[in-house]
Amino acid sequence: MSLGKNKMKNLEIISGWGLYPRIQANIIKPKTIKELRDAILSNSFIARGNGRSYGDSAINQFNTIEMTEFNRFLHFNEKEGLVIAQAGILLKDIIETFLPKGWFPPVTPGTKYVTLGGMVAANVHGKNHYKSGTFSKYIKWIEIIDHNGEIIKCSRKKNSELFLWTIGGMGLTGIILNVAFYLKRIKTAWINQSKLVSKNINQTFEFFESNIDSSYSVAWIDCYAKGLNIGRSVLMLGEHAELDDINSYKKLSPFKTFKKRKLSIPFFFPSFVLSNFSVKIFNSLNFIVSKISRRKAIVDWDTFFYPLDKILNWNKIYGSKGFAQFQCVIPLSVSKKAITEMLNLISNSKSSSFLAVLKRFGQDESHFSFPMEGYSLSLDFPINKENLLLINSLDEITIKYDGRFYLVKDSRMKKKTFESSDLRIKNFKAFREDNLSKKFRSCQTDRLGL
Amino acid sequence: MKGKTLLVLGAKSDIGIALAYKFAKEGCNIQLAARNSETLKDDCSDIKIRYNVDATFHEFDALDINSHESFVSSLPKLPSIVISSIGILGNQKENEKDIHKAIEIIRTNFEGIVSVFSYLANDFQSRGSGTIIGISSVAGNRGRGSNYIYGSAKAGFSTFLSGLRNRLYPYGVDVITVKPGFVRTKMTSHINLPKLLTTNPNKVAKSIYLAYKYRKNIIYVKSIWKYIMKFIQLIPESIFKRMKL
Structure with a gap:
């Protein structure tokens, strides 16, 4: 491993949004192009934005270049x-x-x-x-x-x-x-939201496919459902509201919504707060509330697109060890099969995923981007031994069905897993070799051998 | 604030740029002035796009006093408010040996701003409106052995502002003296500042905006400084001269 030319000056322990892993890194915060160029003189560095990738993809021990001053x-x-x-x-x-x-x-x-x-x-x-x-x-x-x-x-x-x-x-x-x-x-800052509650995985997929004309769709899966109920979900659909959809008071200034109070988690929750038991209750309650609450509503853009932003540092609820997010995409023809297998595995294990989100992807042509036509499942797990093992098994299922992984969420994948998940890696490596861009590297690239 | 224009002298300083953003957010048009002002181009477009106000940048050198009259007359519009955040701290030890350095500090912190403010003050007086805001310093309240070159320039500046306020009062022109105390900026990045006594550029900008809005005369950004300086000024000179400050 090559050391940066610059002396280590501004050492800080940083992490991604998942608070795992935590790594000591030299932080550089350039304000001008000149300062940025000086930072690039070193041999190993990566750019970092607001630190919202989950794992170690925006961390380089020698030089992590924070770009937040370039914000005009x-x-x-x-x-x-x-x-x-x-x-x-x-x-x-x-x-x-x-x-x-x-x-x-x-x-x-x-x-x-x-x-x-x-x-x-x-x-x-x-x-x-x-x-x-x-x-x-x-x-x-x-x-x-x-x-x-x-x-x-x-x-x-x-x-x-x-x-x-x-x-x-x-x-x-x-x-x-x-x-x-x-x-x-x-036309407005509002979204026409409708909720559909499905009984099982078959119905969840049916709902997605029959609402393929809807502008937005996402499903929250109850990970604790067992047996015939596996895959039961609350599916949310959304359309940007037109002027005629909102009431006359909102019409006065259609782009204005009301300021909401932001909540903030003042300290790491102790691990029992998000124990299997409490998550189970939360999941079931959420499911029941969704079942009986109004199916159609007008909500503001912030509530529809960024429900978690309401709690400023929700990443702390998983406790001080942090959490890992798993997100994969599975080709359309085998999506249901693979995701059912994953949900069965989780439901039979002792682990708990607080958030389980399913999304439909369309066709995508790209050199190295994540999406492909099919379904994408994302899950959050607090960091502990059993959960890390469980995620490894989820990796295996993904590979078995020719799926792939979202690098921006990854913090723990093994090199072997990564390499067998994506044929495009070889081409990317070759491009990096040809373009001398090997100096741009993160803890993640070192871990995955990219 | 709609239709008003703020001129920031020393717009590249952390306090200067924070002031521009704060006033622009309130709907004020912005004129940014500094040396090598073309680097302020991106800030201008950002301010325009974010806040739907007008923003322009202008070349200005506080030390080049012969250019100040034409600088003021060449502005696209006589501003409603002018703020100077120009200032250099210098190094006392260095100033004691290199007198040229000391004079440069006094010229930048005092002479240069007095010059440009005087042209603007005359124009504001004949218009019969306007606000002149000078960022002085608590260091000007009493001369200390460790920082008296900078301190004396700021003391002169505070006295200038006080006299200007008195002179322009009948003409409806407000003059505000700002004493920020310690502020975490580029100028102080090499000094270890006590947390309790230190503020940041955004907070300075916010209190200056409020001082403008409520037409204050002299403000301390952190009120604790008012009491600290009152106390320091009470110490008899015969004792003060023996102290290590």
Whole structure:
């Protein structure tokens, strides 16, 4: 392993959103292009945004370059909805700036506390992948700083290979500096939400497929259901509300919603709080409440897209050891089979997943991005021995059915697992070799041998 | 705040940029002035896009006093409010040996701002409105052996602001003196500051905005500093000169 040229100066113990693993790293926080170029002179480094990837993909012990000072809007074209912004800007700022003008991100992940650069590097998807694809679909061009400190503009037409490997490339092709991307027009800040409650996995899949025309869909699965009930879910569908959908009071300023109080977890919850028993009760209660609550409602954008952002540091509820998120995608033809197998495995184990989310993906052509046509399951597990073993078994099922893993969520996968999950790895390695971009590396790439 | 314009002198400083964002958020148009001002271009577009206000950047050098008259007349619009966040702390030990360095500190912190403020003050007086905000320092309340070059420049600046306030009062022009105490910025990044007495640029910007809104005269950003300085000023000189401060 190569050491950075710079002396270690600003050492801090950092982690991803999952608080696992925690690694001591040298943090650099450049404010200007010059400072950023100086940081790149070293031999090993990775860019970091707002630290919302779950594991170790934005950590490099020698040089972790925090890009949050690069957070300005550079241009906005009101006719096309084209935004040019620096990569360290938060999605939250993008929404707060452009929603009042009638624009919204066409694709958004489940939190608004990610940076624009992070959204490109992970090529994020939303609850609408089957309809709208990944974020990259709305990117016009990207500016990247390469290993020489040179700024390179790339798009589908210009330097296209660099562009295609950068989207979903986990920051391994260079440091993303500026991004030009399109927003979509909306009429109000409100969402028409409808809930469907399914009895079992068959019905859950039926609901997804029969609502494939809906703009957004996502299912929350009750992981504790057993036997015939396995896979029972609450499916949420959403459509951007038109002016006529909202009442006359909201119509006065259709882009305004009401400020909500943010909750914050003041300390790590002791482990018994999220014990199997309490999670079981929570899951069942949530299921019953959903069953009897109103099926249709008008909710604001924040509630629909970012329910977890309401609790500022919800990652602390899993206790001080942190948690691991598992997210896989399984090809459409075998999705149901594989996911049923996974749910059976969890339900028969002693482990508990507080959140289990199922999403439908559409077709996706990309060099290294996560999605493929099929279904994606994500699960959260507090870190402990049994859970880590359980996730390994889930890895095996994923590979058995030719699925793959979302690197931005991973914190513990084995090199062998990763290598057998994705044939594209070889090409990415070759590209990195050819383009001398091996200096861009994270603890995750070292672990996975990328 | 709609339709008002704020001119920030020393817009590249952490306090200067925080002030620009705070006032822009309240709907104020912004003029940013500093040396090598073209690096403020990105900040201007960001302010415009975020807050739907106008933002421009202008070349300004506090030490080049011969340029100040034309600087003021070349502004696209005479601002409603002017704030100077210009300041250099310098190094006392170095200033004791290198007198040129000491003079430069006094010129930047005092002479340069007095010059540009005087042109603006005359224009504000004839218009019959405006607010002039100077960021001075608690270091100007009493001269201490460890920091009296910077301190004396700030003392002069505070006295200038006090006189200006008195002179312009009949013309409806407000003058505000700001004494932030310790602020965590680029200027102080090399010093270990006591947490209790230290604030940050965003908090300074917020209290300056409130001082503007409520037409205050002299503000201490952290009120504890008011009492500390009152106490320090009470110490008789015969004792004070023996103290290590």
